[in-house]
Amino acid sequence: MDTKDTPRRRGRGTQKVTLKEVADAAGVSMMTVSNVIHERANVGNDLRALVQAKIKELGYTPNRAAQQLAGIARPHIGLIYTGVTNPFIASVIVGTMKAASRLQVDVSVELAKLDDPKALRNTMHRMEEAGIDGFLLPSPVAEFAASTFKKKALDVPAVAIAPGFPIPGMSAVRGDDRKASHELVTMLLDHGHTKIGHLAGPETQSGSIARLEGYKDALADGGIKGNPAWIVRTDFNFQEGVKAAERLLKQEPGLTAIFAANDTLAASVLAVAHNSGIAVPEKLSVVGYDDSPVAEQAWPGLTTIHQDALAMTERAVELLAAAIGRRKANPEDDADADVVFPYQMVTRGSVAKAS
Amino acid sequence: MDTKDTPRRRGRGTQKVTLKEVADAAGVSMMTVSNVIHERANVGNDLRALVQAKIKELGYTPNRAAQQLAGIARPHIGLIYTGVTNPFIASVIVGTMKAASRLQVDVSVELAKLDDPKALRNTMHRMEEAGIDGFLLPSPVAEFAASTFKKKALDVPAVAIAPGFPIPGMSAVRGDDRKASHELVTMLLDHGHTKIGHLAGPETQSGSIARLEGYKDALADGGIKGNPAWIVRTDFNFQEGVKAAERLLKQEPGLTAIFAANDTLAASVLAVAHNSGIAVPEKLSVVGYDDSPVAEQAWPGLTTIHQDALAMTERAVELLAAAIGRRKANPEDDADADVVFPYQMVTRGSVAKAS
DNA sequence: CTGTTAGCGCCTTCAC
DNA sequence: GTGAAGGCGCTAACAG
Numbered sequence: 194m195d196t197k198d199t200p201r202r203r204g205r206g207t208q209k210v211t212l213k214e215v216a217d218a219a220g221v222s223m224m225t226v227s228n229v230i231h232e233r234a235n236v237g238n239d240l241r242a243l244v245q246a247k248i249k250e251l252g253y254t255p256n257r258a259a260q261q262l263a264g265i266a267r268p269h270i271g272l273i274y275t276g277v278t279n280p281f282i283a284s285v286i287v288g289t290m291k292a293a294s295r296l297q298v299d300v301s302v303e304l305a306k307l308d309d310p311k312a313l314r315n316t317m318h319r320m321e322e323a324g325i326d327g328f329l330l331p332s333p334v335a336e337f338a339a340s341t342f343k344k345k346a347l348d349v350p351a352v353a354i355a356p357g358f359p360i361p362g363m364s365a366v367r368g369d370d371r372k373a374s375h376e377l378v379t380m381l382l383d384h385g386h387t388k389i390g391h392l393a394g395p396e397t398q399s400g401s402i403a404r405l406e407g408y409k410d411a412l413a414d415g416g417i418k419g420n421p422a423w424i425v426r427t428d429f430n431f432q433e434g435v436k437a438a439e440r441l442l443k444q445e446p447g448l449t450a451i452f453a454a455n456d457t458l459a460a461s462v463l464a465v466a467h468n469s470g471i472a473v474p475e476k477l478s479v480v481g482y483d484d485s486p487v488a489e490q491a492w493p494g495l496t497t498i499h500q501d502a503l504a505m506t507e508r509a510v511e512l513l514a515a516a517i518g519r520r521k522a523n524p525e526d527d528a529d530a531d532v533v534f535p536y537q538m539v540t541r542g543s544v545a546k547a548s
Numbered sequence: 549m550d551t552k553d554t555p556r557r558r559g560r561g562t563q564k565v566t567l568k569e570v571a572d573a574a575g576v577s578m579m580t581v582s583n584v585i586h587e588r589a590n591v592g593n594d595l596r597a598l599v600q601a602k603i604k605e606l607g608y609t610p611n612r613a614a615q616q617l618a619g620i621a622r623p624h625i626g627l628i629y630t631g632v633t634n635p636f637i638a639s640v641i642v643g644t645m646k647a648a649s650r651l652q653v654d655v656s657v658e659l660a661k662l663d664d665p666k667a668l669r670n671t672m673h674r675m676e677e678a679g680i681d682g683f684l685l686p687s688p689v690a691e692f693a694a695s696t697f698k699k700k701a702l703d704v705p706a707v708a709i710a711p712g713f714p715i716p717g718m719s720a721v722r723g724d725d726r727k728a729s730h731e732l733v734t735m736l737l738d739h740g741h742t743k744i745g746h747l748a749g750p751e752t753q754s755g756s757i758a759r760l761e762g763y764k765d766a767l768a769d770g771g772i773k774g775n776p777a778w779i780v781r782t783d784f785n786f787q788e789g790v791k792a793a794e795r796l797l798k799q800e801p802g803l804t805a806i807f808a809a810n811d812t813l814a815a816s817v818l819a820v821a822h823n824s825g826i827a828v829p830e831k832l833s834v835v836g837y838d839d840s841p842v843a844e845q846a847w848p849g850l851t852t853i854h855q856d857a858l859a860m861t862e863r864a865v866e867l868l869a870a871a872i873g874r875r876k877a878n879p880e881d882d883a884d885a886d887v888v889f890p891y892q893m894v895t896r897g898s899v900a901k902a903s
Numbered sequence: 904c905t906g907t908t909a910g911c912g913c914c915t916t917c918a919c
Numbered sequence: 920g921t922g923a924a925g926g927c928g929c930t931a932a933c934a935g
Contacts, residue, residue, distance in 0.1 A: 258616040259928035283638030290657040302645040460845035492813040614912035
């Protein structure tokens with residue numbers, strides 16, 4: 194027991210083991226250890242092995258603060274989200290964390306209220322000044338940010354997650370909502386439905402617009418003359434959805450199918466149908482979008498479009514990290530990517546042939 | 549335009565504005581600026597105002613890496629979660645982020661697979677060595693961690709989120725699952741139900757056990773002689789829940805009510821009932837637990853116990869930050885808290901009087 | 904291929 | 920009240 198040199202936390206530092214200690218233990222200089230850590234090709238194989246052994250033995254971990262201060266800047270990205278209501282946001286946060294630890298990027302997560310456009314801009318500017326190198330903007334936030342920063346007052350890259358369309362001035366990772374909706378509604382057409390309603394989401398969300406357009410496209414392509422009364426707009430919120438569905442079913446009792454802009458709204462339709470004694474799917478077919486938990490757990494299970502939010506988010510982080518790297522090399526770099534993920538229609542029990 | 553001194557990023561540093569620049573601009577020493585930032589009481593009011601003005605004018609933000617390196621360590625907590633499937637975990641993640649940014653603590657999120665007990669321990673040790681000052685352990689993880697670290701091999705504080713019972717060796721923030729379940733089942737009794745089934749969750753989750761005990765307590769207190777065949781155990785998973793519910797309803801067709809250990813399982817019961825033509829709530833009353841989104845969105849809406857996971861999580865972060873602070877002051881400090889949150893029964897349409 | 908010299912930006916003594 | 924040294928742990932430059 195070598196009491197004279199118990200390497201506990203000394204001074205103010207809390208670092209357990211320092212680079213220097215590893216170097217001393219291995220009998221080399223700090224630089225050599227540093228080079229080993231960074232896998233640089235200028236250390237002999239014998240020494241490399243020795244140093245690695247010592248590192249493991251002492252349980253050394255580099256001090257990130259010191260690394261950063263010395264100039265090894267890991268990219269630092271900011272994720273701005275809005276509400277907890279959406280199951281989507283959980284996947285986004287988790288996906289961000291996963292990708293971030295894999296890609297060695299730091300991330301700050303910030304909650305923004307979208308009611309005040311100025312607040313979002315301020316938040317982003319503040320974060321930028323605090324050293325954020327890029328932003329991750331999940332769907333409703335991306336649209337708001339885009340309208341706030343009309344003339345690209347933002348000078349770090351940003352990636353939108355799951356918007357309905359590409360957003361000028363930033364990259365995007367998204368599903369093809371318009372096409373997927375088209376496919377979904379066409380499937381309804383193929384089942385013989387000709388009077389198909391749509392519960393549309395809020396206009397502020399580009400996904401709502403894309404889904405609405407996909408719906409219109411499909412009707413047109415199917416030779417069906419749509420009717421504005423078949424469409425009711427509402428928020429992505431169960432209670433509001435219920436009211437909207439009641440309104441829709443009341444004003445258009447002849448509908449035999451309804452395409453809801455997301456699964457929550459589809460659940461609203463289900464509830465209204467059940468309450469009114471309208472059998473689903475026998476008298477009314479219902480489809481949703483997102484394949485969120487409720488799609489599986491509702492009864493009957495909802496036919497819907499599956500989006501891999503986790504994978505999309507991870508891809509978004511990769512994109513952002515790459516963009517940050519490029520911009521660091523060339524500050525003028527400004528190439529926006531548009532990655533479109535494949536979607537998948539999930540068939541459950543909520544659709545039947547038109548009677 | 550003062551071209552000679554454009555304070556751009558020099559050298560390797562990326563810092564936009566440094567403490568020194570603020571000090572020079574204000575004509576004071578760095579120390580004074582630092583004191584102003586940290587709101588220390590040894591700066592004259594006049595100077596304080598001047599310095600603050602300069603800080604705002606130059607848009608100065610302290611460099612966190614430098615601060616940390618110099619010894620101002622913000623606590624750094626680790627959140628370990630299991631899967632994204634659970635709606636509960638979404639609230640936990642978001643709540644952690646909210647509280648963390650409010651309390652100025654850093655957080656690392658890590659995914660753990662619970663199949664291998666060693667893996668969890670390794671993950672936690674690795675994180676600890678990387679500088680994590682404390683752990684946030686949502687329910688299934690906390691139990692696993694407790695059994696892995698039998699004799700407190702972990703030497704940073706931990707807080708369990710929503711376990712069914714206090715867990716030795718760590719603090720806990722939880723609802724009183726046993727009591728709430730008791731109340732729920734008693735309500736069923738009061739509605740005239742005497743044959744009440746229970747879809748129990750996995751034994752590895754202490755919440756399942758607490759809810760099962762609450763169920764048994766209530767039956768006993770109501771003078772009902774329970775029956776082991778009324779209880780079927782399953783995972784917290786919709787598909788498994790469907791199988792379990794089928795089994796339960798098949799072996800005990802006389803049941804008039806079922807208490808499912810969470811809302812997802814309650815949704816399973818609903819699905820089976822609907823498929824079998826058993827009217828809910830007329831022929832079968834169903835209650836769940838958690839008040840997750842599906843409780844509202846299912847049909848009929850589920851009567852359930854509301855737990856404010858977000859608030860509980862935020863409280864857990866506060867607890868953890870406090871414990872870290874205490875332990876820093878006194879490494880022997882080891883007081884475990886047990887915060888019990890109030891719950892609330894939410895009545896929807898899934899319960900009726902026994903016929 | 905390895906070791907030495909200077910900081911990165913900030914904070915804590917300790918003098919004044 | 921304020922200002923000057925010194926160092927936190929690490930790394931980019933150079934020298935050897």
